[in-house]
Amino acid sequence: MSEEQKLGTAELPPRYDPKQVEDEYYQYWMDGGFYHAPVIEGRQPYTIVIPPPNVTGTLHLGHALNNTMIDILIRWKRMQGHPTLYLPGTDHAGLATQIRVEEDLRKSGGPTRHELGREAFVAKVWDWKERYHATITSQLRKLGVSVDWDREAFTMDERLSRAVRAFFVQLYKKGLIYQGTRITHWCPKDQTALSDIEVDYEERDGHMWHFRYPLADGTGDIVIATTRPETMLGDTAVAVNPEDERYKHLVGKMLRHPATGREIPIIADSYVDKEFGTGCVKITPFHDPNDFEIGLRHNLEMPQVIGPRGEMTEAAGKYAGLDRYECRKRIVADAEAEGWLVKVEDHKHAVGCCARCGTVIEPLISRQWYVKMKPLAEPAAKAVGSGQIKIVPERFTKVYLHWMENIQDWCISRQIWWGHRIPVWYCDDCGHLTVAETDPTQCEKCGSANIRQDEDALDTWFSSALWPFSTLGWPDETRDLGYFFPTDVLVTGYDILFFWVARMIFSSLELTGKIPFHTVVLHGLVRDAQGRKMSKSLGNGVDPIDVINQYGTDALRFMLVTGSSPGNDIRFQTERVENARNFANKLWNASRFVLMNLADWEPAEDADLQYDLADRWIRHRFNEAARAVNALLAEYQYGEAARTIYDFIWSEFCDWYIELVKPRLYNQEDPTRAAAQETLALVLEATLRLLHPFMPYITEAIWQRLPAQSQPVEIAPEIARQAGRSELPPSISVTGYPTPLGGWDDAEAAGRMGLIIDTIRALRSIRAEFRLGEHTKINAIVMATSDQALSVLEEGRAFIESLGKTAELTIQPVADAKPQNAATAVLAGAEVYVPVGGLIDVDKEIERISKELKTTEADLTKLLGKLANEGFLAKARPEVIAKTREEAAALAEKKGALEARLEMLRKLQ
DSSP states (O other), rough: HHHHTTOOOOOOOOOOOOHHHHHHHHHHHHHEEEEEEOOOOSSSEEEEEEOBBBSSOOOOHHHHHHHHHHHHHHHHHHHHTTTTEEEEEEEHHHHHHHHHHHHHHHHHHEEEEEOOHHHHHHHHHHHHHHHHHHHHHHHHTTTOOOOOOOOEEEESSHHHHHHHHHHHHHHHTTTOEEEEEEEEEEEETTTTEEOOOGGEEEEEEEEEEEEEBTTTSOOOEEEEEEESSGGGGEEEEEEEEETTTTTTGGGTOOEOOTOOOOEEEEOOOSSTTSSSTTTEEOOOGGHHHHHHHHHHHOOOOOOOOOTTSSBBBGGGGGTTTTHHHHHHHHHHHHHHHTTEEEEEEEEOOOOOTTTTTTOOOOEEEEEEEEEHHHHHHHHHHHHHTTTTEEESSSSHHHHHHHHTTOOOOOEEEEOOSSBBBBOEEEEETOOOEEOOSSOSSTTTTTTOSEEEEEEEEHHHHHHTHHHHHTTTTSOOOOOHHHOOOSEEEEEEEEIIIIIIIIHHHHHHHHHHHSSOOEEEEOOEEEEEESSOOOOOTTTTOOOOOOOOHHOHHHHHHHHHHTTTOTTTTTOOOOOHHHHHHHHHHHHHHHHHHHHHHHHOOOOOGGGGOOOHHHHHHHHHHHHHHHHHHHHHTTOOOOHHHHHHHIIIIIIIIIIIHHHHHHHHHHOOOTTTTTHHHHHHHHHHHHHHHHHTSSSSSHHHHHTTOOOOOOOBOTTTTHHHHHHTTTSOOOOGBBBBOOOTTTTTTHHHHHHHHHHHHHHHHHHHHHHHTTTTTTSOOOEEEEEESHHHHHHHHHHHHHHHHHTTTTTEEEEEEEOOOOOTEEEEEETTTEEEEOOOOSSSSSHHHHHHHHHHHHHHHHHHHHHHHEEEEEOHHHHHHHHHOOOOOOOHHHHOOOOHHHHHHHHHHHHOO
């Protein structure tokens, strides 16, 4: 950036080039230290921590949405004068990253993880981390986020690793971490245990197989139903309800297992539902969590017949070595051939799948580390239930509380190498467990040096749960921790409410005694134009950098928040990005016009200027926009705030005010010209500040060239000092965020200008309806319904003549006699008449509109028929049905407008 540009003396180029502006200004912000968060005692800080992106790959549109939303709040609060910290960082992502690196090794033909060994493999992952960390930080810079890079963190930084160990040791000493042998969710592909919320349940079509189990004494049989025949090889009992009269006499008898030939007992357990199926349940303790509990109660054997890779074990007998699904086919075939298959029914059921790779999980008994959740969940639930922490939108509060009330113990050990290794050492001499924050050299009980660390790593969310305070120095009482913690708002997707948000809340309360943030703002997912989730399999993913390269960062940011609302998904549509790009161009061109007309302008006192109605109106409308945007941002209504700014800039400032003042600007002798210049300059400058959090680049680029700029906020000098600068260069990002300005409210002017604008719109609408081109001269008669309205219309005569493009304008009170052969519009305060009889061929126009009406009616009938078709409603995707309804509504509206126009034309015949 040239010195001329920095000083704001250069003219705006004819075209806005986002690429040039964005690269230059981000570096300008970094060099200026504008986003280094200062610690200023006595001033209330504002802090948001980034939801750290995983170093598994590059950022997607969801990250772009999340960071845009955070950055809007941060820039808004910084401009309000708060010492503001937007803390960046990345997450090591444990299992997810290890999977990606293993896939990379496979594709390149390199050695496997086990061939490399732990140390060499972890080194490979660190290389991966460095590569993708660089990519992610580059992408964040492209997004224009105003983060404090001096405080960047990584979940496996030395200081964060120390926090993780302190967390583990503290919970262990309180008895809240324990090692237990129980049924866990096991992913056969990723070869690790999973926690409950890492399992997705999908409704799938399957079967229910009914098998005959004969009594060992030959006196009969009972029928068992199962959806997983392969697990029957591990049956060690059949259970019935003790109150079930059908089977009471069989309890204690033995069955001969039809597939293995082993004898197994019939037991009674109240878990069995008498009304479900046959009332008899096969018990496979090693492969079902409910069966495991029954097995413990009845002291049953627990053979493992399915191995960790989904293969049948030696305990499966003749089926050993088969894949679990191949084994299922063989058992069913054998049952049919040998006569113990009774029947097969179609059956829909929920199938648990690994949330990361989609593999159907296996419930297996294993020894894992767990966090005891009930003592931690209760205060975390109370913090939200009492309103101490607010969740936006509020409907997610119930979802959060329900999960907390029904929470299960958290399995935190993972059979992986990348991550925080569990800080537990086993003594091979005395068997004692040493749990320590620093690596021990000997057993704390017997002193033996023959100790070895647990091989497993911690669930990645165990470290992420500490993010709001470990990044600020916990467990040390650092200056940053004391000043910036608790943080203020957490902005994140609703899909990680349990994975991350809940865990941060209970971890913070347990370790610091404080809530980690006072508000959680949940946003939705970014879906494709058809409403589908973006995925590799569908090939519908969109790289935010590709969008930025084509349309610019500001266009992407504005598109993402426009139309968004907390908790709801949004759709990515190229047309919407184009609209945002067009909005940026509109602002750029309007600003060029303003600057070109301020060459001879010098600020003046209001008392020395003659403001006209348009000046007073646009100032009032700016105040209303500023008031609304501040209120909407306080409620996290990004979409409505963006829409308010868009409407003000595009419609009121550009399309109306600039057009209204052109005659005054072009007339050097006009006594109100200086007032018009003053208003243009001040409103544009304040409007740029209003828009800045949403579109930071273009607003900075224009603001730098303005002949008058607002003063920096009070904290700006301290930002400069702590960033190591003697003075702070000018930047819009550290000026005050607009609030309603004193003396600018003028409801009377707004009301008067409203009638004038409505009159001009009515004239434009009549032109459009009757296809009268801009160069067609029209006469207009405007009848005022009151003396006040008459006065307003006379005051606005020049505006109406100029923008309504009238050859002759008559303004008069309402009269009984109405103009003949005239198109009409009735407004609040006036009636507008435009004689069109001599301007159009009425008969030809009636013929044209009649044809258009006929086509519209046919199209509408077709769509209404579709919507009345039960088959279409049952088979079509929801988004297709919704689009059809929208099209039908639009056609119905068009039909009504065409009918009204025909009626008007027939009156002219």
